[in-house]
Amino acid sequence: MNENSVPDAARTVLTGDDIERVLTRVAFEIIEANKGTDDLVLLGIPSRGFPLAQRLAARIAATAPGNLDPASLVGQLDITMYRDDLRHSTTRTPSPTRLPAGGIEGKVVVLVDDVLYSGRTIRAALDALADWGRPRIVRLAVLVDRGHRELPIRADHVGKNLPTAKSEKVRVHLAEIDGKNEVVIEGAA
Amino acid sequence: MNYLIQQASILGGEPVDVLIADGKIAQLGSIAAAGDAQVIDARNLVLLPGLVDTHTHLREPGREDAETVETGSQAAARGGYTAVHAMANSTPVADTAGVVEQVYELGRKAGWVDVRPVGAVTVGLAGKQLSEIGAMADSRAQVKMFSDDGICVWDPLLMRRALEYVKAFDGVIAQHAQEPRLTEGAQMNEGEVSAILGMPGWPAVAEESIIARDVLLAEHVGARLHVCHVSTAGSVEIIRWAKARGIQVTAEVTPHHLLLTDEKVRTYDPVFKVNPPLRREEDVMALRAGVADGTIDVIGTDHAPHPSEAKDCEWGAAAMGMTGLETALSIVQHTLVDTGLMGWAGVARITSQVPAQIGRVADQGRPIAIGEPANLVLVDPAARWIVDPAAMATKGRNSPFAGMELPGSVRATFFHGHATVLDGQLATPRTANA
Amino acid sequence: MKHLLSTADLTREEAIAILDIAEEMRESSTRAIKKLPALRGRTVVNLFFEDSTRTRISFEAAAKRLSADVINFSAKGSSVSKGESLKDTAQTLLAIGADAVVIRHPDSGAPARLAATDWIGLPIVNAGDGTHEHPTQALLDAFTLRRQVALRDGTSPAGRGLDGLKVAIVGDILHSRVARSNLWLLNTLGAEVTMVAPPTLLPFGAGSWPCAISYDLDAVIASGVDALMMLRVQGERMNAAYFPNPREYSRYWGLDDARLAQLDASGAETLIMHPGPMNRGLEISSAAADSPRSTVLDQVTNGVAVRMASLYMLLSGDLI
Numbered sequence: 001m002n003e004n005s006v007p008d009a010a011r012t013v014l015t016g017d018d019i020e021r022v023l024t025r026v027a028f029e030i031i032e033a034n035k036g037t038d039d040l041v042l043l044g045i046p047s048r049g050f051p052l053a054q055r056l057a058a059r060i061a062a063t064a065p066g067n068l069d070p071a072s073l074v075g076q077l078d079i080t081m082y083r084d085d086l087r088h089s090t091t092r093t094p095s096p097t098r099l100p101a102g103g104i105e106g107k108v109v110v111l112v113d114d115v116l117y118s119g120r121t122i123r124a125a126l127d128a129l130a131d132w133g134r135p136r137i138v139r140l141a142v143l144v145d146r147g148h149r150e151l152p153i154r155a156d157h158v159g160k161n162l163p164t165a166k167s168e169k170v171r172v173h174l175a176e177i178d179g180k181n182e183v184v185i186e187g188a189a
Numbered sequence: 190m191n192y193l194i195q196q197a198s199i200l201g202g203e204p205v206d207v208l209i210a211d212g213k214i215a216q217l218g219s220i221a222a223a224g225d226a227q228v229i230d231a232r233n234l235v236l237l238p239g240l241v242d243t244h245t246h247l248r249e250p251g252r253e254d255a256e257t258v259e260t261g262s263q264a265a266a267r268g269g270y271t272a273v274h275a276m277a278n279s280t281p282v283a284d285t286a287g288v289v290e291q292v293y294e295l296g297r298k299a300g301w302v303d304v305r306p307v308g309a310v311t312v313g314l315a316g317k318q319l320s321e322i323g324a325m326a327d328s329r330a331q332v333k334m335f336s337d338d339g340i341c342v343w344d345p346l347l348m349r350r351a352l353e354y355v356k357a358f359d360g361v362i363a364q365h366a367q368e369p370r371l372t373e374g375a376q377m378n379e380g381e382v383s384a385i386l387g388m389p390g391w392p393a394v395a396e397e398s399i400i401a402r403d404v405l406l407a408e409h410v411g412a413r414l415h416v417c418h419v420s421t422a423g424s425v426e427i428i429r430w431a432k433a434r435g436i437q438v439t440a441e442v443t444p445h446h447l448l449l450t451d452e453k454v455r456t457y458d459p460v461f462k463v464n465p466p467l468r469r470e471e472d473v474m475a476l477r478a479g480v481a482d483g484t485i486d487v488i489g490t491d492h493a494p495h496p497s498e499a500k501d502c503e504w505g506a507a508a509m510g511m512t513g514l515e516t517a518l519s520i521v522q523h524t525l526v527d528t529g530l531m532g533w534a535g536v537a538r539i540t541s542q543v544p545a546q547i548g549r550v551a552d553q554g555r556p557i558a559i560g561e562p563a564n565l566v567l568v569d570p571a572a573r574w575i576v577d578p579a580a581m582a583t584k585g586r587n588s589p590f591a592g593m594e595l596p597g598s599v600r601a602t603f604f605h606g607h608a609t610v611l612d613g614q615l616a617t618p619r620t621a622n623a
Numbered sequence: 624m625k626h627l628l629s630t631a632d633l634t635r636e637e638a639i640a641i642l643d644i645a646e647e648m649r650e651s652s653t654r655a656i657k658k659l660p661a662l663r664g665r666t667v668v669n670l671f672f673e674d675s676t677r678t679r680i681s682f683e684a685a686a687k688r689l690s691a692d693v694i695n696f697s698a699k700g701s702s703v704s705k706g707e708s709l710k711d712t713a714q715t716l717l718a719i720g721a722d723a724v725v726i727r728h729p730d731s732g733a734p735a736r737l738a739a740t741d742w743i744g745l746p747i748v749n750a751g752d753g754t755h756e757h758p759t760q761a762l763l764d765a766f767t768l769r770r771q772v773a774l775r776d777g778t779s780p781a782g783r784g785l786d787g788l789k790v791a792i793v794g795d796i797l798h799s800r801v802a803r804s805n806l807w808l809l810n811t812l813g814a815e816v817t818m819v820a821p822p823t824l825l826p827f828g829a830g831s832w833p834c835a836i837s838y839d840l841d842a843v844i845a846s847g848v849d850a851l852m853m854l855r856v857q858g859e860r861m862n863a864a865y866f867p868n869p870r871e872y873s874r875y876w877g878l879d880d881a882r883l884a885q886l887d888a889s890g891a892e893t894l895i896m897h898p899g900p901m902n903r904g905l906e907i908s909s910a911a912a913d914s915p916r917s918t919v920l921d922q923v924t925n926g927v928a929v930r931m932a933s934l935y936m937l938l939s940g941d942l943i
Contacts, residue, residue: 078647081659081689081935091624091940093640094647131656376731384828385631387731387755387803392827456739457732501740503709505730505753 009187010171013162016181019143022159023052026141027059029157033139034108037064041104041135043077045113045125046095050076051176052143053112075099077111077132082124099132109135110157114172116142119153144183146170191215192608193223197231197567199557201533207236209563212606217559229611231567234600237537239271239302239564240518241544241553243363243441244338244417244489246510247273247304249295250288251280256494256584258295258304261514264492264583265302266609268514269566269599272303272545272553273492277314278339284309284320286328293330300618301609305548308332310351310362314340319351326358333549336363338417339464341399343369348403352412361413361439361547364403366424367465371395376504378451378466386454388504391466393421400424404431404438415547416440418491420465422475429484439547441489442476444513444520445589449473453589459500459507460589463493480539481530487544490517494585512585516576518568519595526570527596552605563606572598582615624936626738626747630758630808635784638811641932642766643781648935649928652688659931662691662938668721670712671750672698672728677899678750681923682725682759685930691938694721709733710742717743723938724748731755746937754798760898761804763929765812767918768850770925771894786813791843793819793876794854794906795865797826801898802854806834819843821876823865840876844885850894853878853907869905876906883911894918 014022034040037060044053057074080086080094111125122140129138141157146164162185164170169186173179191211196204206220222228242265248256256264258275265273275292277283283292289306296304308325312318314337325332335355342348342364351362372395377383379390400416404427407414419425419440428440445463450470453461461467479485493510500507521540525531531539545554552562575594578586602610607619624637633641651659667686669679679695686693696716709728716724723746726734731753738747751757765785772788773780790809796802796818809816816834818825829836837843844851856872866872873879878895886893895907895916903909912919 081651081661086661086939089940091640091936093644096647096650127660131654131658379827381828381831384826384832385803387753387800389754390827457735458739459736498708501708501710503728503730503733503736505733506709 010184012182012184014144014160014183019159019181019183022143023055024059026157026159027056030056030110030139030141031060031063033156037061037068037073039107039136040073041100041102041107041109042074042112043099043104043109043129044074045111045121046076046078047177048114048172048174049112051174052114056112056141072100072102077125077128079121079124079128082127084120084124097128097132103133104129104135105133106136108137108139110139110141112141114143115170116140116145116155116158117148119149119151122153123151143172144170190608191223191226192229192603193220193226194229194231194236194567197234197236199236200537201235204232207557209565209603209606212563214557214559214561214563217557229567229601233569233571235533235568235570236557237269237533237566237568238541238554238557239566239602239604240269240540241548241550242270242273242490242492242514242517243334243415243487243544243547244443244491245273245275245514246278246491246493247275247292248494249279250291254496254584258292259299259301260582260584261492261494262296262299262301262304263615264512264514264581266602266604267582267599267615268516269518269568269602270302270514271564271566271602271604272305272550273514274305274307274334274548276338277307277309277336282309282313283307284312284314286321286324286330289325289330289332290328300620302604303550303553305334305550306330306332307338307363308335310335310337310342311347316340316342316344316347319347319354322354322360323358326360333358333360334363334415334547335360336365336417338363338365341365341367341369345402345406349406349410352407352414353410356410356412359549361415363415363417364399365417366396366399366403368395368399371398375466376462377454378468380451380469382451382454386457388454393423393468393472396421396465397423397427400427404428404436407438408434408436412437414438418443418446418465418489419476419479419485420446420468420472422472425475425479425484429479432484439486439543440479440484441487442480442485443489443491444517444524445511446476447473447480447524448520449589457504459502459504460511460587460591462504462507462509463511464509477524477528477530480525486539487547488517488521488540489544490514492583494583495587496584497586500587510587512578512581512583512588514583515581516588516590516595518599519574519597520590522570522597523595563603565603566599567601568597569600570597572596574598624940627758627933627937628735628738628747628749629756630761630804630811633808633811635811638762638765638808639782639784641762641929641936642769644935645762645766645925645928645932646781648688648931649925652928657688658690659688660690661935662686662689665722665938666692666694666720667723667725667934668716669693669695669750670716670724670726671696672726672733673751675727675751677923678727681926682748682750682930684927685934688927689931689934691934694719709737710740713737713743717745721745723934725750727751729753748933748937751800753800755800756804757800758804758808759926759930759933760801761808762933763922763926764805764852764896764898765808766925766929767896767922768894771918771921772849775892784812785809788814788849789817789847790814790850790852791817791819791848792852792854793840793878795824795856795860796820796829796854797824798857798860799854805852806832810834817843817848819876821866821872824860840882841885844882844893847891848893850896851878852896855898855900856902856906873905877908878906878911879908880910883908883914886916896922899923
C-alpha cells in the first residue's frame with residue numbers, strides 16, 4: 001500500500017456486502033475441499049473468529065441435503081493459555097472453549113479467524129486443539145490475510161489478500177460484536 | 190576554649206550575648222569582643238539549657254553491636270543533650286554497683302554528656318527480688334532513678350516495697366506500666382487498626398490499670414513515682430487526677446508518641462514496632478494537651494537503637510524500639526511549639542529542668558544565669574531538615590521519622606562549657622579533666 | 624496485579640476478573656487433558672512456615688495445571704527452624720530461580736513485608752498470614768457462592784458480583800484470616816455481611832468494620848441468609864477462656880442438627896460453607912456438613928480454579 005497515505009486515516013477495504021460475498025465464496029471452497037459436509041467442524045477463534053465461523057456454518061448447512069443444524073458444525077476454540085506472549089502483554093482473560101456435540105475426534109476441523117498476520121495465534125490454536133482431541137485434518141480459513149508471517153503457516157481459504165505495511169492496523173468489525181460490518185486499514189499512528 | 194555567643198534568644202526571649210568561660214556562664218547582656226573567646230553568631234537562634242533525657246538505652250554493656258556508651262552519647266550531644274539516663278536493661282543488667290559504675294565510667298571517659306545510669310529495681314529485671322538499690326545509690330554513679338524498663342514491676346507487693354525502699358536514698362521508681370497478662374503476644378495498639386491487620390492488640394487498659402495502681406501505692410507509702418512513656422489518653426487522665434490529689438508522681442512522654450499513630454503499622458514496617466505501641470490520633474492529642482497543662486512533666490526519648498537485622502525482618506520477629514535522641518527536639522518543636530501549645534521556656538522545662546530534678550542531676554537543667562554551669566544548646570528553629578538515619582551518630586538506623594522533613598536543628602551543644610557540637614556537627618568530647 | 628496480599632486491595636473489576644478467569648480454569652479441569660501451558664517454564668515456590676497440607680496441595684495443583692514447576696519449601700526441619708531469617712530464606716529462593724512465591728506464615732503481615740521490601744522483587748501470593756488474611760480462600764468462597772447462586776437462578780455467573788446476597792460468617796472471627804478476607808471481598812462484591820460470634824472471639828475494634836455484628840446465631844438464621852460460613856474453632860482456644868467449654872460453644876454458635884432442621888423447615892435456600900478442616904460436632908454437625916446445602920467439597924474443587932486464576936493473573940501480563 002501507499003506508504004505516504006495520511007496517518008490514522010481509516011480506509012475501508014471490505015464493505016459489509018463485500019464481507020458477505022467473500023464468506024459465501026469461502027463457504028463453497030470449504031465444501032469443495034471437504035467434498036461435502038461430512039465430518040466438518042468449524043472452530044472460531046475468539047473473539048471475531050467465532051461469529052465468522054457461525055456465518056460460514058449457516059451457509060454450509062444450507063447447501064447440505066436435509067435439515068442440517070448449523071450449530072452442529074460450529075464451535076469456539078480459546079487459545080489464551082497457549083499464547084507465546086502471555087508475559088509481554090496485559091493480562092488476557094480467557095474465553096470459553098465450546099465444541100460441537102460430535103466433538104473433534106477424527107473430524108475435519110476448519111479453524112476460522114478474522115485476520116492472519118504473524119501466524120502465532122494459529123500456532124497456539126493448533127496446540128490448544130491437540131489438548132481437546134485428534135482431528136483427521138486441520139484446515140485454516142481467514143477473512144483477511146495481511147502477510148508478514150513469522151511462522152511457517154498458511155491459510156487454506158482466504159477471503160481477501162491484503163498487502164499491508166507493518167505499521168498499519170487492520171480492523172475487522174462484525175455486527176455480532178461491533179454493531180457494523182466492515183474491514184478497514186488504519187495508517188501508522 | 191571560651192565562647193562568646195552573640196545575639197542568642199534565651200528561651201525565645203530578646204537577643205543577648207552570652208560569654209562562656211571556664212565551663213560556666215561568665216557574662217550575660219551586651220558583651221564587647223572578649224579576648225580569645227570564639228565568637229558564635231547566634232542571631233535568630235534559641236538558647237536553651239542542655240537537654241536531659243530521662244530515658245535512654247545505651248545498650249552497653251552487652252549489645253555493643255546496637256550502640257555503645259560512646260556512640261549513644263554522641264547521638265545525645267547531636268540532639269542537644271548534655272545528660273542522659275541510661276536504662277538498666279543491659280547485659281549484664283545494671284542491678285549492682287559494679288555495673289552502674291562501669292556505665293558511669295564509660296560515659297565519663299566518652300565525654301559527650303553526663304551519663305547517669307539507671308539501676309534495676311529487681312535482680313536481673315526478673316521481678317522477684319529487689320536489687321541492691323542502696324549500693325547503687327551510694328556508688329560513684331550516684332543512682333537516683335530505678336527502673337525495670339522494658340518489663341513492668343508487676344507484683345503489687347514488690348512495687349510497694351520498691352517505692353518505700355527508695356525513699357531512704359531520695360530515689361524514684363520509673364515504672365514501665367504494662368499489665369503482662371493483658372499484653373501477652375501483643376504486637377501493636379489494640380483498636381480498629383489491629384482488628385484489620387489481625388495483630389494481637391495491646392489494650393490501653395493494660396497501661397492505665399498499672400498506672401492507677403501505682404499512683405495509689407505511691408500515695409499510700411508517700412514515695413516518688415515516675416511513669417515512663419505514657420501513651421494513652423486514659424493514662425493522662427489518671428495522672429491528672431493523681432496530681433490533683435497531691436500524689437508525688439511525674440510522667441514522661443516520648444517524642445514518637447506525640448506524633449505517630451498506629452496507622453503507621455498498616456505498612457507492617459517494623460521500624461514502627463515499639464513498646465508501648467503507637468496509639469490513636471485521640472491519644473496523641475491528649476498527650477500533647479497533657480504536656481501543655483503540666484500533667485506530663487518531661488520528654489523522655491526511649492532511644493532504643495537496634496542492629497539492622499532486628500528490624501529488616503517480618504513484624505513478628507522484629508525487636509521493639511526506635512531511635513530518638515537526634516530527632517527529639519525537632520519533634521518537640523513540631524508538635525508543641527509550632528502548634529502553639531508552649532513556648533521555648535516550656536520546652537526548657539520539659540526537656541531539661543524537670544528531667545534533671547527527677548533524676549537529681551546536679552549541674553543540669555539549671556537557669557541560664559551568671560555563674561551557672563554552661564550546659565547549653567543553641568537551636569535554629571527556622572531550619573528544616575530531612576531525617577536520614579544513615580547520617581546519624583547513633584548506630585541504630587531504626588528512626589521512625591526517616592524521610593520526614595522536620596523543623597529545628599541543633600547548631601551547638603555546650604557540655605560544661607565545652608562545645609560537643611558546633612555548626613551542627615559533632616565537635617570534640619570534653620576530656621575528663623577539662 | 625503485582626501481588627495478592629489482601630482482598631482489601633482488589634477493586635470490584637479485578638475481583639470479578641479473577642472469578643471470571645477462574646470459571647474458565649474450572650472448565651479446563653473437567654477436560655481429559657487438564658494441563659494448560661500458560662506458565663510453562665515458570666517456577667512457583669510454595670513457602671510454608673506453617674503446616675497446611677490442604678492449602679499447599681491446592682496451590683501445587685493450581686501451579687501444575689498451568690504447567691509451572693513447583694518447589695515446596697516447608698519450614699519444618701529446614702534452616703528456618705535453625706534461625707534463618709525470612710529475608711535470607713526468600714533470597715535463597717530467588718537465587719534458585721523462583722518466579723513467584725506463595726507464602727503461608729504465622730505472622731500477620733509477613734507476605735506484605737516480603738512484597739514491600741527489596742528482598743526479592745517477585746510476585747507474592749498470601750496463602751494465609753497469622754490472623755490477618757487468606758485472600759485466595761475468600762476468592763474461592765465468593766466463586767462458590769456466585770456459581771451456586773447462578774445455578775439456583777439458572778443464569779451465568781460470568782461478569783457478576785454478589786450484589787444483595789446476605790452472608791453470615793460464624794465463629795472465631797478474632798483469630799480468623801478467612802473472616803477478614805471474606806469481609807472485604809464480600810463487601811467489594813456487594814454482599815451484606817453479618818459476623819456472628821461470642822463477644823470474646825470478636826476483635827476489639829471490629830465495630831468499625833463494614834458489617835453487622837451479632838451474638839445470636841438463631842436470630843441471624845431466622846432473618847434469612849443466603850450462606851452461612853462456619854469457621855473452624857481451633858483446639859487451643861478451648862484452653863484460653865474464650866468460652867466455657869465446647870458443649871456450650873456448640874449450643875450457642877454451632878450449626879447443629881437443630882439449627883439445620885430449622886433451616887430445612889423454613890424452606891430457605893441457605894448454603895452451608897466451611898473453609899475446612901472441620902471440627903465435626905463442634906462448629907458444625909455431621910448432618911450439616913454432609914447435607915445437600917453444604918458446599919464444602921465444591922469449595923475445595925473451586926480452590927484450585929481460583930488459585931490457577933490468581934497465579935495466571937500474577938505471572939502473565941507485563942513484566943516491566
